[in-house]
Amino acid sequence: MPMVPVEVLGVRQQQGAGQEIVVLLLDPAAELVVPIIIGPREASAIAMAQAHLTAPRPMTHDLLRNVLDALRVELTRVEIVALDDGIFYAEMVLGTGVRVDARASDAIAVAVRTGSPVLCSAEIVALAGVELVDGEQQREMERFRDFLDHVTPEDFGPPEEGETPESPERDV
Template identity: 35%
Template sequence: MEKLIELEILGLSSNHSQSGSFTLVLGEVGGARRLPIVIGMFEAQAIALEIEKIIPNRPMTHDLFRSFATGFNFDIERIVITDMKEGVYYARIQCKSSDTEVNVDSRPSDAIAIAIRFGCPVYCTEKAMSEGAVEHYEVENKEEKREPKPSTQKFTTKKEPSLKDYSLDKLNQMLDKAILNEDYERAARIRDEINKRN
């Protein structure tokens, strides 16, 4: 049986590189790895509303799924993020009734929105975690580390180079820096560029 890693939701923030999208950061329970996933606005809203326990005027799609499953005596046992291919994550929803078990293919964002509504755990395979995760390093003295230095830089309108323009060594250095600064959105973009080259 494949090894599964339990995850918890650590944060949800707007994605500055893709308009209308958000970055959902999942953390390894009892571990240091973080799994950043870019999701759509609708799914982000569905996750945020349930976390904040805000009840919309009319049921959202994920609420409808919960009502439907409950009406037919199905329960959600767990969500598993199964794989990551070319920067795209895959997941399954494990449903169970008194006499039947069903695995339903799903986008991770939808699966997590449903998991929150059922109060069920979220897992990922070691394969998905190793391909998509970034390490989280604790910085003992963040104030000292991030103390602003006097700027001698001249402001120009020069465009920042694309990640494609950097060498693999430079990308790995940039990835370490992004993780150290807890900029998981940037770390995810750099990780995806590194994975494309491997």
């Protein structure tokens, strides 16, 4: 399946029913944006990494990056490989050639932390991509990028119990 490089534009809260949070992937060649619905924790993880913010203690995606670093295994790339019934499937491709099945949001959060490229199946871009058609959408993207420069974890609501960056877990 042909893969195309995509840019992780960031996360955004959709207006309307359910106030869904999406991560936006841009295929610049096709001028299509692929929105993937994600949870608030993953949204916070992606936004924090893009804003170069760190928690006082490693979050799950930081931990995975740290384990890869400790093992001296590179995350070569993340591939969004399938879309089934509205669910996106990803694989993390390691420098050893091993492919690890992952949720798209988790794989993207690790890719942003490691500076690894994200690729998406051309078929998925064609099926789920939304066209960029006018200057207003370009301005929206610029405002969104500005938002990423100033986002904080608190912008995505209260963290779940035991996962607050302000109160690090204790090793007992």
